[in-house]
Amino acid sequence: MLSLVICTLDEHEAIGGVLSELDEHLQDINHEIIVVDDSTDERTANVVHAYALAHPQVRLLRRYKASGLSSAAIKGWDIARGRILAIMDGDGQHDPAMIRALLQKLSDPNIDVAVASRYLDDSRSGLNGLRHRISRTGTWLTDIMLGVPLVDPLSGCFAMTREWYTQVRRELSGLGFKILIDVVASGSRRPHTAQAPTLLRARAGGASKLDTRVIIDLMTLLIEKRTRGRFTxxxxxxxxxxxxxxxxxxxxxxxxxxxxxxxxxxxxxxxxxxxxxxxxxxxxxxxxxxxxxxxxxxxxxxxxxxxxxxxxxxxxxxxxxxxxxxxxxxxxxxxxxxxxxxxxxxxxxxxxxxx
Known part of the structure; x- marks a missing residue:
């Protein structure tokens, strides 16, 4: 039923706990978890491999000298077998309980994409200081340029139907870390969406991926989607x-x-x-x-x-x-x-x- 992709980058301290929590929340759901690892060493992959020995629903895809959550997510979804395709972070910031909430939203046959949204019921995000302000600015720019019908188009935790992924797959740019924008802005129409409120938790491992390249990727992705690919x-x-x-x-x-x-x-x-x-x-x-x-x-x-x-x-x-x-x-x-x-x-x- 469900294929959940987790993209990791040097998150060996957190990924074991995330997988264990997911096992508790998804134990009665037919699912697979695909960890796409871009880490600079083998520690994250070793943790995942050790966990997968006792949990055959966990699969590991190791990439070398590759970077970017979006391209990693696409790699994972391309080999997924589920009717529902989802994604969340491997650093512990996303609550694994949200996956079940997103599945409930997608039980409505009219919904294409379900998003765990910060700012839905609360102006807080779970981020601190500069990262919160950058997130809010990115959300505002996305709304201005694309008119995406979401309060949190930068969310990294969401699920979609396989039918919607098949429709947008050829138009996905795979750029940067904001895959949700790519997913909702690449179709011939805007998707029917549902949202569930969430707050980010404290990071259990790894480090923030925010740097100048992430900001550049977001701006250029918005330009590409706004111009329908005329300016890639x-x-x-x-x-x-x-x-x-x-x-x-x-x-x-x-x-x-x-x-x-x-x-x-x-x-x-x-x-x-x-x-x-x-x-x-x-x-x-x-x-x-x-x-x-x-x-x-x-x-x-x-x-x-x-x-x-x-x-x-x-x-x-x-x-x-x-x-x-x-x-x-x-x-x-x-x-x-x-x-x-x-x-x-x-x-x-x-x-x-x-x-």
């Missing part, structure tokens, strides 16, 4: 990275020219500064779990980035200098150089992937 999240993020490169190169070139540096040298240096801006944005857009954890690792990543983009320096600079030579304003020349270098890079990447 990946395209928006790449556009932001190119714009940062351009701004850094404009700024540095303007300063160098003011210092009376020869234009050929100023252009070469400005391209290097532009790439530094691109690297900084790429770092911010990288999920925290995939970022280097040591200074040496960060240095290796920086060197690898410049090794992959070194040809941008002569290509960008020479093209921009050629445009300046025919009396093109240097601001426009820089734009042309950046666009040429980006086009070359992406064409090379596509050729490499195809090969």
């Amino acid at each position: 999240a990946a395209a928006v993020m790449n556009g932001a990275a190119v714009f940062s490169t351009l701004c850094m190169q404009w700024l540095s070139l303007g300063v160098l020219l003011k210092l009376a540096i020869p234009i050929w040298l100023a252009m070469l240096l400005s391209v290097s500064f532009g790439l530094a801006g691109r690297f900084a944005i790429d770092h911010i857009m990288t999920p925290r779990s995939l970022r280097p954890r040591t200074f040496q690792g960060a240095c290796r990543q920086w060197l690898a980035f410049y090794a992959s983009r070194w040809s941008d320096i002569p290509l960008n600079a020479c093209f921009a200098l050629a445009l300046c030579g025919v009396h093109c304003p240097w601001t426009v020349a820089v734009l042309g150089g950046v666009l040429l270098a980006e086009s070359r890079y992406h064409l090379t990447q596509r050729a490499g992937v195809s090969a």
Whole structure:
């Protein structure tokens, strides 16, 4: 009847207790639990595997060098066998009793998606300080941009019918951590929803996943869904990275020219500064779990980035200098150089992937 997906990231301290609580609440329901683990080590997987030896309804899917709750949830649902597909966190913040409440909501044949909603009966969320304010801001933005009929479209605990998942599966972006937005905004119509009130509990293990990448993912996902895929999240993020490169190169070139540096040298240096801006944005857009954890690792990543983009320096600079030579304003020349270098890079990447 039920396939419940739990996505974990370094939550070995909490996942055993969550599975035990679920066993109590779901013991009279024909169900399976699929744990999709993206942890950086094997401790979470070991806890799940040990629990599954005595509880055959628990299955483990281990992913390596992957990140993002949304893509993990989709992986789990794709291999699920239940009529009802659900999701909750593995850090203990979601009350396992909510799963039964969501199943009761879905007993109505007119309901497609049932959500455990903060803010339904209470303005509190169970979050503290900055995280609460960010959650409320994200909820407001989602309502403004998508008009999703939910008081808590950022909830991470919900259930849906297999029929609804089948309808939206091809349109899911799998981006970031807010899978509910993806699920309710990807259909040809808005789903019929039901909500059950909840508050988050204290986290029993793991750490908050909130970082700059989560916020970027939310904003770009909203843009993608609002434009019905005309501007994809990946395209928006790449556009932001190119714009940062351009701004850094404009700024540095303007300063160098003011210092009376020869234009050929100023252009070469400005391209290097532009790439530094691109690297900084790429770092911010990288999920925290995939970022280097040591200074040496960060240095290796920086060197690898410049090794992959070194040809941008002569290509960008020479093209921009050629445009300046025919009396093109240097601001426009820089734009042309950046666009040429980006086009070359992406064409090379596509050729490499195809090969």
